[in-house]
Amino acid sequence: MHASPGDRYLPPPRFTWPEGAKCTAMLCFDVDGETTALSEDPQLARRRTLMSQCEYGPRIGVPRLLGLLDHLQVPATFFIPGYIVEQHPRMVEAIVAKGHEIGLHGYLHEKLAYLSEAEEEAILGRTIEILTRFTGSKPLGFRAPWFEINPWTPALLARHGIDYCASAMGDDVPYFHDNGLVEIPGQWLLEDWEQFAFNADPAWGFIPENCAKVFDLWWREFEAMHDFGCCFVLTLHPWLSGRPSRVRLLEDIVTAMQAKGGVWFARGREIAAYTRAHPEARRELDLDVPKSPPVF
Numbered sequence: 318m319h320a321s322p323g324d325r326y327l328p329p330p331r332f333t334w335p336e337g338a339k340c341t342a343m344l345c346f347d348v349d350g351e352t353t354a355l356s357e358d359p360q361l362a363r364r365r366t367l368m369s370q371c372e373y374g375p376r377i378g379v380p381r382l383l384g385l386l387d388h389l390q391v392p393a394t395f396f397i398p399g400y401i402v403e404q405h406p407r408m409v410e411a412i413v414a415k416g417h418e419i420g421l422h423g424y425l426h427e428k429l430a431y432l433s434e435a436e437e438e439a440i441l442g443r444t445i446e447i448l449t450r451f452t453g454s455k456p457l458g459f460r461a462p463w464f465e466i467n468p469w470t471p472a473l474l475a476r477h478g479i480d481y482c483a484s485a486m487g488d489d490v491p492y493f494h495d496n497g498l499v500e501i502p503g504q505w506l507l508e509d510w511e512q513f514a515f516n517a518d519p520a521w522g523f524i525p526e527n528c529a530k531v532f533d534l535w536w537r538e539f540e541a542m543h544d545f546g547c548c549f550v551l552t553l554h555p556w557l558s559g560r561p562s563r564v565r566l567l568e569d570i571v572t573a574m575q576a577k578g579g580v581w582f583a584r585g586r587e588i589a590a591y592t593r594a595h596p597e598a599r600r601e602l603d604l605d606v607p608k609s610p611p612v613f
C-alpha cells in the first residue's frame with residue numbers, strides 16, 4: 318500500500334514550543350570581524366584590503382542588520398569574540414540598546430581543538446569578564462569558534478555559570494549535555510560561510526552563491542523543520558550577510574517565515590531558559606522496531 322499523492326510524512330513534533338508555536342527560529346550573527354584573519358595569522362594585519370573586508374562586518378554589516386531586525390521586529394543573538402568587543406564598543410552598545418543578546422565566541426576566534434583545557438578556561442574567564450564589562454550583564458550563551466568543542470567544554474561552561482552552548486550538531490532541537498548544560502544545536506546547512514565566503518589570498522570559501530539558490534536551500538529546511546517541530550538555528554556573519562543582496566535575502570526569508578506563522582523567534586537565552594524549565598517539551602526519537610517486517 319502506498320501513501321496517496323500529496324499525503325506528506327508528518328511525524329509527531331520533536332518539541333512542544335511556547336505559545337503553541339510549531340517551531341522556533343534563532344537568528345545568530347557571529348561577528349568575527351578582524352579575527353577572521355588575525356586568528357589565522359597575526360601577520361595578515363598588514364593586508365589592508367583583506368582587513369577592510371573583515372572590518373566591513375562590524376562597521377557596515379552590523380548597523381545595517383540591526384536596522385533590518387528593527388524593521389522586522391525580531392530578536393537576535395550575536396556571538397562576538399572578546400577582541401572584537403574591545404575594538405568596536407559602540408557596535409556592542411548598539412546591539413545591547415536594541416535588546417538583542419550578546420554571547421561568547423572566544424577571544425581571537427581560537428580553534429578550541431588546538432587548546433589545552435587550561436588555555437580554554439583562561440580564554441573563557443577573560444571573555445566573560447570583557448563581555449560583562451562592555452554589555453553590563455554576564456553573558457549566558459556560548460558559540461565555539463568554528464562550532465567545534467572539546468570533551469571538557471560543557472563542564473568548563475557550567476563551572477563558569479554559562480547557561481547554554483550553541484555549538485554542537487547532534488540534534489535539531491535543544492538537548493542536555495550529561496552535566497545538564499543546554500545545547501542549542503546548529504548545522505552547516507544553515508550557515509552563510511559555505512554560501513558566500515570568498516577571498517583570493519589567503520584562499521577562503523568558494524564562488525559566492527546566488528541568493529535565490531540560498532533562499533531555496535534555507536527555506537526548504539525551514540519548511541520541513543516547521544513540520545517536524547524543530548529549532549531553526551540560522552548562523553550568519555555580518556561581513557557576508559551584511560552585503561546588500563544578502564540583507565534582502567534575510568528580509569525575504571524572515572518575512573516568509575512570519576507569513577507562514579507558528580514560529581517562535583527567540584534569543585538563545587530564552588530558548589535555553591524554556592528548555593530548562595520544560596524538560597518534558599523534548600520528544601525523544603525511539604527506534605521502533607516492528608516484530609514483523611512492514612508490508613509496502
Ligand SMILES: [Zn+2]
Pocket residue numbers: 347348349422426462463
Ligand atoms: Zn565565528
